[in-house]
Amino acid sequence: MANADIKLKIPSAVFYIDPVRAFIGNLAKNLGFSRKRVADIQLVIDEICSNAVHHGSIDTTVGVKLQIRSDAHALEILVRDTGSRHKGPKNWLTHERLSEIEANRSPSNEGGHGIFIAKSLSDTYEMKINAAGGTDVRVVFQLLKPADTKP
Amino acid sequence: MDSTKLMKLREESGIKILEIKTDLSSYAASDLRKVLEDLLAEKVEKIVVNLSQVSHINSTAVGALVGVAKRLRQNGGDLKICALADNLTRTFNLIGASSVVEIYESENSALAAF
Ligand SMILES: Nc1ncnc2c1ncn2[C@@H]1O[C@H](COP(=O)(O)OP(=O)(O)OP(=O)(O)O)[C@@H](O)[C@H]1O
Ligand SMILES: [Mg+2]
Numbered sequence: 001m002a003n004a005d006i007k008l009k010i011p012s013a014v015f016y017i018d019p020v021r022a023f024i025g026n027l028a029k030n031l032g033f034s035r036k037r038v039a040d041i042q043l044v045i046d047e048i049c050s051n052a053v054h055h056g057s058i059d060t061t062v063g064v065k066l067q068i069r070s071d072a073h074a075l076e077i078l079v080r081d082t083g084s085r086h087k088g089p090k091n092w093l094t095h096e097r098l099s100e101i102e103a104n105r106s107p108s109n110e111g112g113h114g115i116f117i118a119k120s121l122s123d124t125y126e127m128k129i130n131a132a133g134g135t136d137v138r139v140v141f142q143l144l145k146p147a148d149t150k151p
Numbered sequence: 152m153d154s155t156k157l158m159k160l161r162e163e164s165g166i167k168i169l170e171i172k173t174d175l176s177s178y179a180a181s182d183l184r185k186v187l188e189d190l191l192a193e194k195v196e197k198i199v200v201n202l203s204q205v206s207h208i209n210s211t212a213v214g215a216l217v218g219v220a221k222r223l224r225q226n227g228g229d230l231k232i233c234a235l236a237d238n239l240t241r242t243f244n245l246i247g248a249s250s251v252v253e254i255y256e257s258e259n260s261a262l263a264a265f
Contacts, residue, residue, distance in 0.1 A: 014177035021176060021207070039207070039238035046209045050177040107247025108221065110214035117210055120245060 006068040010049075012057030012081070017049045020066065024077065031070055032143060040121040041075065041141055047114040048079045048137045055092075056081030056135050074123075075141045083134035091129050154179040158186050166197040166262055172204045175212035184215040187230075191219065196228030199261045203234035213248050220252045229253070233261040 008023075010016035025042045033041065052064040067078040098115075105112050119125045124140035157173035167190060173179045190198060200216060202208070220230040233255040235243070243249040255261035 018174065018176055018178060036238065042207060043209060043242060046176045050209060050211060108217065108251045110218040113210035113214065113246045117245060
């Protein structure tokens with residue numbers, strides 16, 4: 001199977017996250033990830049895209065970009081938003097803000113679980129401010145764990 | 152376009168049963184919240200949410216269920232959920248929400264727990 005480098009751009013609206021989740025789920029399944037892992041990957045993508053739409057897009061027209069790369073060993077997904085300038089400080093990704101989000105997370109809170117979920121269920125999780133002033137989230141799921149390649 | 156048509160409401164011995172027939176990502180989560188808010192506004196006290204036909208749930212939808220369960224309890228009511236697929240149970244456990252919302256195997260056991 002050839003290595004793939006797939007690019008998608010969706011409007012910044014939650015309506016388009018379901019189709020993206022379905023596409024990535026099918027891709028992950030065909031790459032050989034286990035059912036459990038496919039569900040985890042789909043959840044991580046949902047959380048990252050939901051954040052890009054809710055927190056990283058001024059309006060629905062700006063769009064969210066995805067770059068999906070796969071090879072025999074891993075599935076790597078980059079989600080790029082443009083930031084929502086009217087929402088607080090330009091760089092929300094400070095060490096302080098992240099520790100605050102982490103420290104404030106509580107099971108009985110209604111929100112604040114998305115980043116935690118995405119971090120917990122991926123093998124690599126990185127966030128960076130991009131040139132547009134938005135956020136790049138990069139996640140990697142490694143394929144070659146013996147437990148993962150069973151159906 | 153809305154997913155509320157995929158959320159069917161019934162009542163059994165004074166308990167509202169909400170059966171969800173769509174995956175709960177952010178799109179449907181806001182509709183779920185709306186449906187639950189309407190029930191709160193109608194002063195409904197006991198709700199069972201049947202998730203047997205749901206194959207995906209995200210943190211926003213879990214948050215909506217947690218929030219409504221907490222508010223109902225303040226008035227002596229509750230929201231209980233039932234019939235979760237394995238991956239849904241994993242998501243509730245990961246967030247820790249399974250210690251906040253009561254989860255039952257079946258709709259009948261959830262109803263019986265009121
Ligand atoms: N792409 C993003 N751009 C800007 N801010 C973001 C982005 N992603 C996350 N954040 C910030 O980090 C916070 C935590 O995100 P997280 O996904 O953990 O929780 P949440 O989105 O608030 O709630 P939920 O549990 O529904 O996901 C957000 O409230 C937001 O302030
Ligand atoms: Mg989020």
